[in-house]
Amino acid sequence: MTLDIQKIRADFPVLDQQVNGSPLIYFDNAATTQKPKSVIDALSHYYASDNANIHRGIHALAERATTAFELTRTKIKEFINAPSSDQIILTAGTTGSINLVAQTFGRANFSKGDKILISNLEHHSNIVPWQMIAEEKGAVIEVIPVDERGVLDLEAYRNLLDTSVKLVAVNHVSNAIGTINPIAEMIQLAHVHGAKVMIDGAQSIAHLDIDVQALDIDFFAFSAHKLFGPTGVGVLYGKRELLESMPPYQGGGEMIKEVSFDGTTYNELPYKFEAGTPNIADVIAFSAAIDYVNALSKEALFTQELALLAYATEQLSTIPGLRIIGTAPEKIAVISFVMDGIHPQDLGVLLDKFGIAIRTGHHCVQPLMKRFELPGTCRASFAFYNTFEEIDLFVKALRRSINMLQ
Amino acid sequence: MAQSIQETQEELIEEFGLFDDWADKYEYLIDLGKKLPSLSDDLKTEENVIKGCQSRVWLHAEKQGDQIVFEADSEAVIVKGLISMLIRVLSNHTAEEIMKADLYFIDQFGMSQHLAQTRSNGLLSMVKQMKNYALAFSAK
Numbered sequence: 119m120t121l122d123i124q125k126i127r128a129d130f131p132v133l134d135q136q137v138n139g140s141p142l143i144y145f146d147n148a149a150t151t152q153k154p155k156s157v158i159d160a161l162s163h164y165y166a167s168d169n170a171n172i173h174r175g176i177h178a179l180a181e182r183a184t185t186a187f188e189l190t191r192t193k194i195k196e197f198i199n200a201p202s203s204d205q206i207i208l209t210a211g212t213t214g215s216i217n218l219v220a221q222t223f224g225r226a227n228f229s230k231g232d233k234i235l236i237s238n239l240e241h242h243s244n245i246v247p248w249q250m251i252a253e254e255k256g257a258v259i260e261v262i263p264v265d266e267r268g269v270l271d272l273e274a275y276r277n278l279l280d281t282s283v284k285l286v287a288v289n290h291v292s293n294a295i296g297t298i299n300p301i302a303e304m305i306q307l308a309h310v311h312g313a314k315v316m317i318d319g320a321q322s323i324a325h326l327d328i329d330v331q332a333l334d335i336d337f338f339a340f341s342a343h344k345l346f347g348p349t350g351v352g353v354l355y356g357k358r359e360l361l362e363s364m365p366p367y368q369g370g371g372e373m374i375k376e377v378s379f380d381g382t383t384y385n386e387l388p389y390k391f392e393a394g395t396p397n398i399a400d401v402i403a404f405s406a407a408i409d410y411v412n413a414l415s416k417e418a419l420f421t422q423e424l425a426l427l428a429y430a431t432e433q434l435s436t437i438p439g440l441r442i443i444g445t446a447p448e449k450i451a452v453i454s455f456v457m458d459g460i461h462p463q464d465l466g467v468l469l470d471k472f473g474i475a476i477r478t479g480h481h482c483v484q485p486l487m488k489r490f491e492l493p494g495t496c497r498a499s500f501a502f503y504n505t506f507e508e509i510d511l512f513v514k515a516l517r518r519s520i521n522m523l524q
Numbered sequence: 525m526a527q528s529i530q531e532t533q534e535e536l537i538e539e540f541g542l543f544d545d546w547a548d549k550y551e552y553l554i555d556l557g558k559k560l561p562s563l564s565d566d567l568k569t570e571e572n573v574i575k576g577c578q579s580r581v582w583l584h585a586e587k588q589g590d591q592i593v594f595e596a597d598s599e600a601v602i603v604k605g606l607i608s609m610l611i612r613v614l615s616n617h618t619a620e621e622i623m624k625a626d627l628y629f630i631d632q633f634g635m636s637q638h639l640a641q642t643r644s645n646g647l648l649s650m651v652k653q654m655k656n657y658a659l660a661f662s663a664k
């Protein structure tokens with residue numbers, strides 16, 4: 119299946135605009151993806167027609183809202199091939215999902231001297247929640263190193279694994295440099311030593327096929343907004359026996375079975391972990407994003423993105439003094455780069471004047487920037503709606519910006 | 525007598541008014557950044573770093589007579605150009621003049637929308653820090 123990119127672009131209203139007098143070129147997809155019109159319409163339709171609080175109401179609106187809400191859960195289950203919908207916990211985002219696991223699984227399972235393995239590629243969201251619970255429990259965090267290309271050192275990983283490792287928490291894909299980590303192999307190795315594995319899928323969910331059962335993942339987290347859905351919705355998948363054994367996280371409505379002043383019994387999965395009124399509208403609209411991706415061929419989307427990556431890498435390599443950071447053989451469509459003698463922020467400011475949105479800075483991975491001895495990078499990240507012409511315009515604007523700054 | 529803070533702002537607005545094109549404005553700003561003398565390494569201390577900027581910015585102030593003199597530096601040249609303008613406007617004035625100064629020139633550049641949010645937080649942090657120095661010196 120070949121994609122009709124112009125037809126696809128017409129589905130994303132935000133792309134059709136001028137920024138600072140030039141057509142918008144949106145290359146900040148790793149930060150958040152744009153939304154198809156069907157998602158925007160679903161959001162507005164929900165508030166215009168169905169708005170009601172879910173699960174407890176007996177009236178028609180509550181019924182419709184509940185059905186639509188739970189339908190999203192089913193679609194998520196199918197999207198990542200989870201065995202059952204009640205293993206899909208809806209959260210506020212990837213960060214919320216990771217904190218949930220740290221505060222429940224971590225609180226119940228970590229003790230003094232236990233090890234948590236993370237990697238040098240992690241986003242702060244997959245570092246800080248572990249530091250917080252490790253400090254509380256006296257557990258120790260150890261870090262899997264990366265090489266010059268930004269590839270995890272699997273030999274070092276093997277050496278770090280032993281029976282004191284309770285959890286391995288790594289990202290599937292690096293947000294800053296695009297490396298795809300060999301999670302199948304890493305999970306298998308962790309399981310040999312009895313360690314559980316939490317995969318931060320924030321950057322892989324829109325760019326790789328995810329099958330949580332085939333990969334034997336214990337916990338998988340991602341955000342809807344990086345999969346063309348609304349902000350404020352996240353997913354936590356967990357294996358049933360793990361989720362059932364974990365204590366609840368936040369207390370409140372929805373998560374209880376019975377409350378008395380003598381004590382409370384908790385609801386079943388997934389509601390045990392979903393205290394309070396959830397983000398109903400955005401969860402329902404997320405359904406439209408999943409439908410959108412499913413209606414196109416995932417393989418065709420990924421092929422388009424990799425072609426953009428290859429072309430951009432080739433074009434950027436022709437600029438003297440430009441260095442690409444992150445040259446792993448397996449990457450998604452993310453390019454981080456630095457320019458000799460020019461601060462990334464200056465390039466970001468000037469590219470914005472050309473209507474081009476990239477990200478500059480440390481990308482919430484300060485330890486990785488330290489590893490490469492850089493204050494930050496410029497990062498261009500693509501989605502299937504980006505075009506080769508946009509890359510040409512970007513490279514042209516980049517050359518002009520460099521000339522202005524040198 | 526040295527010119528007032530308001531006069532310098534008017535002068536800058538006039539200088540930038542000469543450019544129609546954004547690229548020319550930015551080239552001028554970059555040029556200002558390049559011309560601002562670098563801060564010596566012993567003044568690039570953690571203490572002098574202004575928080576809230578995407579690039580590191582250092583600001584140093586000292587009192588000469590009844591006037592405050594600012595020196596500053598940044599890793600990013602556009603930010604350095606902005607600092608250069610702030611120094612031109614605020615340096616060599618008394619603490620009271622600096623504290624009272626209404627810096628309207630930033631809004632009149634046709635750059636304020638561009639420097640909004642994350643980046644101007646850096647710019648606003650710089651102004652705030654300069655005024656803090658003035659306050660600290662006036663208390664002495």
